[in-house]
Amino acid sequence: MEALALDILTTAAILFVVSTGLMIILGVMKLINFAHGAFLTTGGYIAYLVGAAGLNPWLAVPAAAVLGFLAGLVIERTIIRPLYHRPLDAILATWGLGIVIGQVFALTFGRGVQFAPSPILGTIDVFGNEYSGYRLAMLAVAIVLAVALSALLSFTRFGLNARAVIANEPLARGLGIDSANVRSITFGLGAGLACAAGALITPLLSVDPNMGLPWLVNSFMLVMISGVSFPSLLVASLLLGGSQVLVSTYISPILGGMTIVVLAALILRLKPKGFSRA
Amino acid sequence: MSYTHRAALIGCLSGLAIIAVAPLFLDVYLTNILIRTLFVAAVVMTVDILWGYTGVLTFGQSAFFGIGAYACGLIFTHYGFGPGWALAALAVALGTAAIVAAAVGWLAFFHGSSPLYSSIITLALPIVLTQIIYSGGSFTGSSSGLSGFPTYYWDLKVWFWIAGGFLVLTTTAGWLLVRSDFGRVLIAIRENEERSAYLGIPVSRIKTMLMVFAGMVASVAGFGYAAFSNVVAPEMAGFQLGTELLIWTALGGRATLLGPVFAAIGIDTISSWLSGAMPFVWKLLTGVAFVLVIVLLPRGLAPLIGALWRKLRPKRVQKIHAIRLSPAPAGRMLHASFGDAPPLCLSQVSRRYGSLQVLRDVNLDAHGTELLGIIGPNGAGKTTLMRCISDGNERTGGAVRVNNVEIARGSPQDIVGLGVGRSFQNTNLFDTLTVGECLQLARYRIDGAKLFDRRETVSLPHPALDILKTTGLDKMLAEETRNLSHGMKRGLELAMVLATEPSVLLLDEPTAGLTRPERMAIGAVLTRLTQEFGLCIMLIEHDLDFVRAICNRVVVLHQGAILMEGTVEEVVASDLVKAAYTGLQKEAVA
Numbered sequence A: 001m002e003a004l005a006l007d008i009l010t011t012a013a014i015l016f017v018v019s020t021g022l023m024i025i026l027g028v029m030k031l032i033n034f035a036h037g038a039f040l041t042t043g044g045y046i047a048y049l050v051g052a053a054g055l056n057p058w059l060a061v062p063a064a065a066v067l068g069f070l071a072g073l074v075i076e077r078t079i080i081r082p083l084y085h086r087p088l089d090a091i092l093a094t095w096g097l098g099i100v101i102g103q104v105f106a107l108t109f110g111r112g113v114q115f116a117p118s119p120i121l122g123t124i125d126v127f128g129n130e131y132s133g134y135r136l137a138m139l140a141v142a143i144v145l146a147v148a149l150s151a152l153l154s155f156t157r158f159g160l161n162a163r164a165v166i167a168n169e170p171l172a173r174g175l176g177i178d179s180a181n182v183r184s185i186t187f188g189l190g191a192g193l194a195c196a197a198g199a200l201i202t203p204l205l206s207v208d209p210n211m212g213l214p215w216l217v218n219s220f221m222l223v224m225i226s227g228v229s230f231p232s233l234l235v236a237s238l239l240l241g242g243s244q245v246l247v248s249t250y251i252s253p254i255l256g257g258m259t260i261v262v263l264a265a266l267i268l269r270l271k272p273k274g275f276s277r278a
Numbered sequence B: 001m002s003y004t005h006r007a008a009l010i011g012c013l014s015g016l017a018i019i020a021v022a023p024l025f026l027d028v029y030l031t032n033i034l035i036r037t038l039f040v041a042a043v044v045m046t047v048d049i050l051w052g053y054t055g056v057l058t059f060g061q062s063a064f065f066g067i068g069a070y071a072c073g074l075i076f077t078h079y080g081f082g083p084g085w086a087l088a089a090l091a092v093a094l095g096t097a098a099i100v101a102a103a104v105g106w107l108a109f110f111h112g113s114s115p116l117y118s119s120i121i122t123l124a125l126p127i128v129l130t131q132i133i134y135s136g137g138s139f140t141g142s143s144s145g146l147s148g149f150p151t152y153y154w155d156l157k158v159w160f161w162i163a164g165g166f167l168v169l170t171t172t173a174g175w176l177l178v179r180s181d182f183g184r185v186l187i188a189i190r191e192n193e194e195r196s197a198y199l200g201i202p203v204s205r206i207k208t209m210l211m212v213f214a215g216m217v218a219s220v221a222g223f224g225y226a227a228f229s230n231v232v233a234p235e236m237a238g239f240q241l242g243t244e245l246l247i248w249t250a251l252g253g254r255a256t257l258l259g260p261v262f263a264a265i266g267i268d269t270i271s272s273w274l275s276g277a278m279p280f281v282w283k284l285l286t287g288v289a290f291v292l293v294i295v296l297l298p299r300g301l302a303p304l305i306g307a308l309w310r311k312l313r314p315k316r317v318q319k320i321h322a323i324r325l326s327p328a329p330a331g332r333m334l335h336a337s338f339g340d341a342p343p344l345c346l347s348q349v350s351r352r353y354g355s356l357q358v359l360r361d362v363n364l365d366a367h368g369t370e371l372l373g374i375i376g377p378n379g380a381g382k383t384t385l386m387r388c389i390s391d392g393n394e395r396t397g398g399a400v401r402v403n404n405v406e407i408a409r410g411s412p413q414d415i416v417g418l419g420v421g422r423s424f425q426n427t428n429l430f431d432t433l434t435v436g437e438c439l440q441l442a443r444y445r446i447d448g449a450k451l452f453d454r455r456e457t458v459s460l461p462h463p464a465l466d467i468l469k470t471t472g473l474d475k476m477l478a479e480e481t482r483n484l485s486h487g488m489k490r491g492l493e494l495a496m497v498l499a500t501e502p503s504v505l506l507l508d509e510p511t512a513g514l515t516r517p518e519r520m521a522i523g524a525v526l527t528r529l530t531q532e533f534g535l536c537i538m539l540i541e542h543d544l545d546f547v548r549a550i551c552n553r554v555v556v557l558h559q560g561a562i563l564m565e566g567t568v569e570e571v572v573a574s575d576l577v578k579a580a581y582t583g584l585q586k587e588a589v590a
Helices: A002-029 A036-052 A057-083 A087-109 A133-155 A157-167 A169-174 A179-204 A212-226 A230-250 A253-270 B003-025 B028-053 B061-078 B083-108 B115-134 B156-179 B181-191 B193-198 B203-229 B239-252 B258-277 B279-296 B302-312 B382-390 B412-418 B435-442 B462-471 B486-499 B516-533 B544-550 B568-573 B575-580 B583-589
Strands: A123-126 A129-132 B324-327 B344-353 B356-366 B371-375 B397-402 B420-422 B457-460 B504-508 B536-540 B553-558 B561-566
Touching (some): A002 A129, A002 A133, A002 A157, A002 A179, A002 A212, A002 A230, A036 A057, A036 A087, A036 A179, A036 A212, A057 A087, A057 A179, A057 B279, A087 B115, A087 B239, A123 A133, A129 A133, A133 A157, A157 A169, A157 A179, A169 A179, A212 A230, A212 A253, A212 B115, A253 B083, A253 B115, B028 B181, B028 B203, B028 B239, B028 B258, B061 B115, B061 B239, B083 B115, B083 B203, B115 B239, B156 B181, B181 B193, B181 B203, B181 B435, B193 B203, B193 B412, B239 B258, B239 B279, B258 B302, B324 B462, B344 B382, B356 B382, B356 B397, B356 B561, B371 B516, B382 B397, B382 B420, B382 B504, B382 B536, B412 B420, B420 B486, B435 B457, B457 B462, B457 B486, B462 B486, B462 B516, B486 B504, B486 B516, B516 B544, B544 B568, B553 B568
Parallel strands (some): B371 B536, B371 B553, B420 B504, B504 B536
Antiparallel strands (some): A123 A129, B344 B356, B553 B561
16 A cells, blocks of 8 residues: 555656656647657656666756756747747647657667666665565655746746746736747756756666656646646646556556546546636 | 639649649659648648638647548458458548547547647657557557558559548638638637637537548548558657647648648658658758747748749739628517526625635526616626626536526536627737638537638628727728727627627626717717617626616625615715725726
């Protein structure tokens, strides 16, 4: 029973960590980043490379975050900016970008599965259950990330500008906020978060050129039903991630794989705004 | 026979001729590849109708291809094989695709659903479907699929003719569809979905029906391919194929129909050739080309080729579809008998956005032959009030009755059906459609639209004809609406609303930005509408002179509640109104 509860909590934590990058881009730029999955994959390969080079596995996360941020800035400048007024086209362009990134990895590393070393090995005793230490660490990461991102939005100049752009972009521009700058930093931030998340989850799984895709779809659904709010993303991850764990445990792992998608689609049909506001 | 039909017939016959002779010149390997490609191209054609023409970005058309393929594979493997079984399997393929498409339509296209949400549902569909196939064990063959089931081992030529004939016939039907009156409706939905709904066009139902038919075509293609190749695999229903369909559509040029079909044939054939030699590089190149085309050439390659073609060919007089006006048979508008109940009756209508109360307990009756002016400072809730009358999901409390029918939670198109016509504060028309086409759209609810043909007349009620005559629009029916002056756009907007034969007319600043003579002309039309045709008109207006000239009664809204009502003189003289609304005198001058 405790093990099940821990599974639910850590699954929710992982889903939360994976979805934040997508949410921050959607929130500020009103744009669904379909390259999110490819960014996760990129983080995964960085974790693999760090491991293969014999470096400390913890290094993978900051390295992925920095590289992702820089790549995000470039991508925003070249691909996203021209499409800002064509949101559905931006979906397609980022999806195409995802294909390109995936193929580059397939060409470099082959189609096979690679593994990255885990920074925390072994298990920790929780209430008499032996539980994976790394999964528990993900719980801590999720909490730190939620607090840090909320603080970023609430207490910094960038956060204030970003919230102004979210609320009313033309007005924010009129007040002298450089919204183009806010957008490119946001995209960099989202890409950096996604890469870091990819590096974080890879020790639990493995990495291959298409690893990001299932995560893309799930985080997509979570972000859609939580609107732009980190607390409601936490709630959504817990509820839907929890249902996924329950379905996988008691019914079938394959059905568990589609629980989030199906539940989220139904929730959105009945409450188009999801968990955000009434 | 019309020009369009002749072109379609010529195109169809030459397509069939090419398909008939092509296998005589192709080697076995290429024929094999092309059979698959021709089936898939038919699916791409449906993607272009859904996305290019109607604006529904679908990632899931591959799911229907997979449904057809699995209907074939499962029945031939587990139940039986023969002409009877083949027909039964085809019926199952069609039926399942239709049911699934209808379910997707119900999920994805309700009034107020965002295009993003609809796309996500179509994205979820192939993912869910492949998971179901994976979990099917030996019944569906799980990840390795089914193969080696009995099928018709006809000559390759025969299969080529089947695939090619299917493609040519479905594409001809699609080509006629997008050029018909119904095709204009689809474009209108893409350009301005909200406006279409307020003209009484059942947007959600049309999108769902389109999804059903597109799904059925894709399902037949999948069925054919499975029967030919003798293999079904989860990838045929997968998300990967779904996005490839989109890529081909984008590269070929969305909303050109033939562009995507040829792009699919070209790219898929080259892919099959090259993917043996350099699989990853080829996919990388298509990915790069896709991103470049989306960013730099949003309309794809077809318009480039089209432009080249026009340059090389001698100029021909452009064929403009001429539309004539004709008077509509006297409808509801001319028989203003509503019994004893007033045509519009609001009780306790409230609207709040979270903690902000925009309308508070508005009680209001409006009668036939009445021109009711709604005035009030900015932010008083005037436009919100109109929104609450014309969309059942807007108000948070109270009831609205139109012609003695409770609107409940009806969508805008339902309420148009009850007899409410609404014009908008800013003129939002359909830019790429002509004046005549816009008027036909407004008549869709009453006259319908031809599926594979175009009407040459549009029948309008008398008041709409009058407006067109006064504004001179009746001479400009072939003009695209983006070329009209502001005053003409206003006139067209009003004519379109009247074309829906409303008994209650809601007008949001119908004379904003018009010159004085234009204003007076519109005023005269409105007065005539109430007096001769018995309409009930509710009008938001800032120009008090205009209100004084035409309105029988004025309602003052202030902070979401009715402050007072009476004649213009009473209202202007009221100290209460002056106190609450000091901007009134100034605005009247302005």
